[in-house]
Amino acid sequence: MNIDVVDTYRQPEYTGENRCEPCTVLNLVIAMMLSSVVARKSKFGGAVVFGISVGLIYLRGYFVPGTPKLTKRYLPPEILRWFGKDPEPELASGFVGSETVSLPSSSNSSQSSAQNTPSTTDESTDCEIDTTEYEFNSAEEELETFFLNHDILKSGADLDDLYLTNDFEERWSKMMEQLVDSEITAEMVVDTFRIKTDGDQNLELVDQDEVQILQSESALIGQWPSRAALIADIAASNVLQSWVPAWNDFDPKERGSILNGLRMFLETCPTTGGNIQLGEEVIESCCSSHKVIAVTCKDTGERLFEHQVHDTEF
Numbered sequence: 001m002n003i004d005v006v007d008t009y010r011q012p013e014y015t016g017e018n019r020c021e022p023c024t025v026l027n028l029v030i031a032m033m034l035s036s037v038v039a040r041k042s043k044f045g046g047a048v049v050f051g052i053s054v055g056l057i058y059l060r061g062y063f064v065p066g067t068p069k070l071t072k073r074y075l076p077p078e079i080l081r082w083f084g085k086d087p088e089p090e091l092a093s094g095f096v097g098s099e100t101v102s103l104p105s106s107s108n109s110s111q112s113s114a115q116n117t118p119s120t121t122d123e124s125t126d127c128e129i130d131t132t133e134y135e136f137n138s139a140e141e142e143l144e145t146f147f148l149n150h151d152i153l154k155s156g157a158d159l160d161d162l163y164l165t166n167d168f169e170e171r172w173s174k175m176m177e178q179l180v181d182s183e184i185t186a187e188m189v190v191d192t193f194r195i196k197t198d199g200d201q202n203l204e205l206v207d208q209d210e211v212q213i214l215q216s217e218s219a220l221i222g223q224w225p226s227r228a229a230l231i232a233d234i235a236a237s238n239v240l241q242s243w244v245p246a247w248n249d250f251d252p253k254e255r256g257s258i259l260n261g262l263r264m265f266l267e268t269c270p271t272t273g274g275n276i277q278l279g280e281e282v283i284e285s286c287c288s289s290h291k292v293i294a295v296t297c298k299d300t301g302e303r304l305f306e307h308q309v310h311d312t313e314f
Contacts, residue, residue: 031053163265192233236262272297
């Protein structure tokens with residue numbers, strides 16, 4: 001009977017691993033202040049109030065009504081960082097890199113010059129590629145400019161609207177169709193982003209609630225919101241291999257930025273060929289909530305792209 005009563009008050013979504021430490025501390029402070037006020041008239045009453053408050057905090061995660069919503073909305077990011085909570089949402093946005101991964105140098109290195117133009121040999125095709133006219137620097141050149149300059153995107157009737165060019169969309173779609181029924185392996189992802197590992201370090205591709213995670217034994221290398229998103233990246237990279245002459249010289253982070261941005265312009269779902277929908281969603285964590293723009297497959301709900309929306313963007 002007592003156990004049943006306790007269970008009715010227990011809230012697993014706010015306790016255990018889901019407990020928000022800032023919420024707990026805030027409620028404990030309030031409980032101490034409230035009990036001290038009551039203790040001025042009755043020490044026993046103050047002790048009872050504090051005991052009940054602690055019990056509720058233990059079982060429910062808080063005792064002040066609305067605490068989770070209030071802290072998610074108003075708790076400053078600095079407070080969250082004090083408790084080791086990252087105030088930024090963990091978005092599945094493709095390759096993120098890792099200190100344990102040795103990355104190849106980019107073609108846009110400051111050592112390159114017009115007088116000494118480097119050339120790269122494609123390990124799979126053994127053809128030399130001139131990189132002079134096809135440099136990319138994500139810090140200087142916006143992705144849209146890169147896509148337009150390489151005939152990947154085109155402007156619509158409204159100059160603010162951008163669409164995939166017919167040729168690129170057709171080749172990308174065919175490549176995705178070839179991958180739908182294939183097993184997507186860590187080796188394929190490593191080849192797509194040209195990731196070089198240190199020594200005998202092994203990378204593993206893990207499916208975690210649809211999110212595809214590439215990880216080493218000690219670090220996260222990249223995460224994609226769905227298998228469909230990863231298929232889109234692998235297929236796009238295969239097309240860009242011949243579409244952009246210097247694609248082999250792009251380092252993993254540059255490739256990750258390009259491929260993640262390119263997914264936003266998909267018009268059909270990579271796995272089903274169905275429609276794509278754009279919508280706003282809220283990502284919840286124990287101590288914060290964030291609005292994100294999400295591109296998803298309408299029929300299956302597979303997420304293809306995520307972008308956090310800040311209040312200043314409205």
